[in-house]
Structure formats: C-alpha cells, structure tokens
Amino acid sequence: MIAIRRKKVNWVRVLFLLCCTVIPLVHFCIFYIFVNINSFMMAFQQYEKGEMFWTIGNFTRFFEELANADSELIEAICNTCITFLINQIMFGLSILVSYFLYKKVFMYNVFRLCFFLPTLIAGTIVNSVFTQIVGVSGPIAPIVQDMLGLEFIPTLLRDDRFANGVVFANLIWLTFPGNMIILGGTFSRVPVSVLESGRLDGLNWFQEAVKVIIPVTWPTISLLWILSIVGVFGASGNVFLLTKGEFGTQTLSNWMYMQVYNSAGGNGESNALNYLSAVGMFFTFLSMILFVVIRYFTNKAYADVQY
C-alpha cells in the first residue's frame, strides 16, 4: 500500500489570510456588487402611489431629454465635455508643475507647501472665499463691467453669460498643482545616472523633460492619464458649491449628486433615484466602450506598469 501523506494545514496561516481578506470581500460584495446590481434593477423601476412596478419609462424619458436640445441633461453633457477637456490640459500642465518642483526651481519648498493648501483647506472654505472674490464687492466683477461696458456690476456666478466661465476659471485655479504628490514621488525615483548622462550629452531642461523624465516615468503618467480619461463622465468643477448647477453650469456628476441630495431624508423609494440609475446605466455603458477602446490602444503602456 502506498501511504498518502497529506500536507499539514497551517491553521494559523488560514486564520491570518481569512482575517486579511474576509472583511474587504464582504464589503465588496455588499457595497459594490449588490449596490450596482440593485442600481441596474432600479433603472427599470418606478413608483406610483407607493406601488413599485417594472418599466422602461426611465429610459424613454432619458432619450426624450437627449433629443431635446434645451434639456438640463444636454447642458450637463456639454459642460462635462468642456470640463473634461480642461482637465486634460491641466493634466499636461501638472506634469510640468511637478517637473519644475522636481528641478528645484527657486523657493520650490515654499511652493510645494503652498500648492498643497487647496487640498488641506476644505472646499467649502476655498469656494466661499472664491465666491467673495468674484462677487460684486470683489476686484474682478468691476473689471468685467469696464471691459464689456455694462451698466451694472455683474453678479458673475448668478449670470448665465458668465457663470460657466467662472466655474471653469475656478477649476483651472484649483487644479494647477495637479498630481503633485504622485508625480513628484515618481520623478524622484528616476536614477540620477540617467539624468547625468543626459546632462553630459548637453540636454537642456526641456529636452531633459521630454526625452528623459517623461519617457522614463511614462508608465505612471500613462496610468494617471488613462484613469482621467475613463472618468470622463465624472468630470466636474466645484459646481455644487458655486452654483448648485444653476445658470447654465450643470455637469453630469453634479446632476447625479443633486438627485441623491434632493432625495436625502426619504426612504430611497423615489422616481428621481430610479431615473438617476437609468441615466447612470447609460453612461456606464458608454464608459465601458471607452474603456475597451482605450485598453486596446494603450495595451503597451499598461504592460509596462509595475505596481
């Protein structure tokens, strides 16, 4: 007879691995899997006199709104696309910001501290101050009045002509430092020998950035860039704090947030939330297509990434 020796089970290890994995797994099942399956089902539900019934009414309403050029959703989609483009430009700019800090521009330590302030201070405070600056008593509104020859000082955030521009300006102002922490951390990992050989070859700062730093750190840059692209429908400035989506400033992300915000306090059985699920489902579907396309074109970039 051949004696089969079974490998002894290391129960302490089993217990350790269970301790490490069970809680996040349960959390994932409840707050990701269940929530999204339920959201999918809510897209096909509506309430009438407290009774729930299954319908495609949410989608019908959504496509009707899409067909109406004056609808809030069309406005939100347009603003989201503009915000996304601004974010892309600011992403490129943030690489340069991190690069110059890495190159130790004069007072770089002070700048690093200052550039961290918008992250440290609550958005509510920052935007409260910003609202005062662009308000009637602030320095900007009278300049706009002079430039356009207006009779009254404009209330920039309460005027359809200016509100969107002000929200975008706020976005540019606050996102200027960009991914300073992650990019700065990655740049600092570039081997000094690579930089020195570049210097010996006579590279100037621009060539060093374009021909050495960016290519060497490309896996990280491409990862951040791809993440920003797939999040296209979540692109939004501080719309909630500045205008609450009024005066032509609505974005998809803020519109979705406002649906839940306006339903807060109820029991969650609301047609607004069901409609939100249907709209969300449509944009999730679009982002899936986007993800597959981007994944196809950037496969190489992903292959280089070492987490």
Next chain:
Amino acid sequence: MKENTMVQKLHKTRNPFKRFYNAYISKRSVSEIISFSVVWLIFLAFACSYVYILFWGFMSGFKTHDEIALHPFALPEKMQWQNYADVFSEFEIAGYGFFGMLLNSLYFSVLGQFITCMITVMLAYATSKFKFFGSGFFYYAVMVMINLPLYGNGGSTYKLLYNLGFVNSYSQIFLAFTGMNMNYLIFYSAFKSLSWTFAEAAYIDGANDFTVFFRVMLPQVLNLFGAIFLTLWVADWNNYSGALIYLTKMPVLASGIYSFELNMTYVARLDILYAAYMISAIPPLLLFAFFNKALTSNISLGGIKE
C-alpha cells in the same frame, strides 16, 4: 585637495547672494534662467493666491458681520477675538454644537480612515506575498473598479444605507471597512518590492504570520502607511458631500459649517461662519506643518522604465 576645500567653501558660503548664485544661476544656461524665472513668477502668483485664501479667512474671522458683508476685502477695524469664542457657544446645527460636530468628524475621519488603511494594508500584504485560492481576484477586481467607473449608483447606495439603518447613524463607519481601492495598489506595489528575507528569518525564529506581519513587514511600510492615512484623513475631514446626504441629523464639521452658511438667510453671522471655517482648518494645517515631508515624499504609483 586644496582646490576641493576651496570649492566646498564656496558652496557652503553664508552669503545668501552667493548661495543663490551657486544654486540657481551658475549651473544654468541663459535660456534656462529665463524659462525658470517665468515659471517662478507663475508659481509665485498661484502660491500667493492660495495663501491669500487662508489670510482672508483668518482676517474675516476677526471682523464683524457688517464689516464682512460691506467691505469683505478690508482689514478688520478692530480684532474681534470674541468671534472665535462665539463659535464654541453659538454655533449649532441639528442640535450639535461645535464640539459635537468635532467629535463626529474625529470618529468618521480619524477612526474610519485608520480602519480603511489597516484593512487595505493587510489585504495588500496577504495578496502580494501569499498564493492562495482567489488571491489574484482582489488585484484584478481593484483594477476593474478603478478603470471602469460605474455611474448613477448613488440612489442604490442611499437606499441600501437607509434600509441597513446606516443613515444618520454611527454604524455608518462600516462603510470604511473597505480594502479594495486605489491605495491597495500602492501598498501592493510596496510589498511586492520588499524582500522576503526578514520574514523568513522571523519564521525560523518561530514567529507566526500575525507576528511577521505586525512586527516585521508592517514596520517596513510604516512611512507609506502614515502618508496614505494622513492623506485620507485630510480628504475625509474636508468632505462635506457624503455627510450632506447621509449625516444630515448628525453633521460633521465640514457639512455642519456648510449648513450653517446655507441657513444664513435666517441668522446672518458671517463673523462666526469664517471663524468656524478657520478653526476647522487648523488640524489639517498643523498636520501638514509637522508631516509635510512624509506626505509629499512617500507616495508613488506605477513604475518607471528600467
């Protein structure tokens, strides 16, 4: 030898102009000096604007309500120290005073984010260092989660939290019991690059997996753990959006102060509002003052080409 000493002396000179010349001018070409000067001016403009927010907020906290409303950009005529004292006595939202909101903030932001960090680091360690059934699942699930954002599930989340009794409840901290997020990838990368030799030595000495993790492996990523925890804490401390929906009857500082501002139509006290804003900004600012190096130098994501 003598020449080297001279060079060292030149670099260590106490003359600030010479030090400036050595550090920023002598090693750079003219075009580089011009480009760096332009960049410096732009950086200065942005830096000043960010510092001005703080300055304006603190100054407004020392003004009267009328001064803020009529002359928001003027300096206070007389420093109103009383405003900061009034925050503790007169500031109230949904039955919670300043200290009540502060406790809620500490509970959800500090304890909650510590739990998140701890669960994330344990999950990353287990899945990066041990091969077991399903160990690869977590990595790919996180990759899908961050690459494929799902929109419009806010309603479903609200409904679930309402049915679980988590809305306006301290049990909402269970939301923090997550480990599958972007930071998982950062910890995963850190553990992957750590040598297993120390752990092996500990196992030979008779340590079990818990001991190896808490006493050998975790201390090696403690700087990273601290940096991520502080980042999460600051972000959650300032987060008003979730609390405005899920904690309407037990506000945290960020949402409470915002609600106070919204209620201004009834009680106009801009002086207290800005004093409260500034008091709530002190903890993150202090934290950054003491730990800015840890925050700005320990986090990196992705790789670099070899």
